[in-house]
Amino acid sequence: MRALPRIRWLLITLGAIYGWTTPGEYVWSGWLAPTFEGLVLGAAQMTRLLVIAASLQLLLTNMSRASIFAGLHTLARPLEWLGVSRNRMALRLTLTLEMMENLLETRQPIKHLMYELQQPLDVHAERTVLLPVLPMSPMQQGMLLVQLMCIALMLWFGGFGSWI
Numbered sequence: 813m814r815a816l817p818r819i820r821w822l823l824i825t826l827g828a829i830y831g832w833t834t835p836g837e838y839v840w841s842g843w844l845a846p847t848f849e850g851l852v853l854g855a856a857q858m859t860r861l862l863v864i865a866a867s868l869q870l871l872l873t874n875m876s877r878a879s880i881f882a883g884l885h886t887l888a889r890p891l892e893w894l895g896v897s898r899n900r901m902a903l904r905l906t907l908t909l910e911m912m913e914n915l916l917e918t919r920q921p922i923k924h925l926m927y928e929l930q931q932p933l934d935v936h937a938e939r940t941v942l943l944p945v946l947p948m949s950p951m952q953q954g955m956l957l958v959q960l961m962c963i964a965l966m967l968w969f970g971g972f973g974s975w976i
């Protein structure tokens with residue numbers, strides 16, 4: 813419920829775009845009439861967005877920052893096969909979120925924030941950042957394998973158009 817006011821305009825826009833741009837049978841006869849099909853598709857997209865926002869809110873409230881980063885670090889392991897350093901990616905994400913939290917906590921006027929952005933950075937400043945790396949338990953590895961198999965099956969069956 814906390815995230816709902818933040819995404820209300822996105823939800824309204826989704827409903828309007830789908831409702832008034834999808835062809836189909838009009839709800840009423842008139843100049844600005846939405847279609848039944850568009851409203852149904854819009855409601856489905858709005859529901860998907862609400863489910864994603866709710867699951868993200870649950871994830872962020874029930875997990876510590878260290879466990880979130882450890883999970884992202886573990887899930888990014890396949891990126892190393894492509895030459896992407898997951899340690900650097902996790903460090904950049906950590907620093908970005910830390911800076912955003914600092915900016916949101918201070919509640920400064922926009923003029924002050926713009927002034928800070930225009931100031932030169934101290935590129936020689938050093939600091940230590942600890943990134944916790946927690947190994948996955950055998951239970952977690954098994955659950956990840958089951959999820960990957962479900963995704964592979966959905967792609968396999970979806971690729972042949974057998975979903976009705």
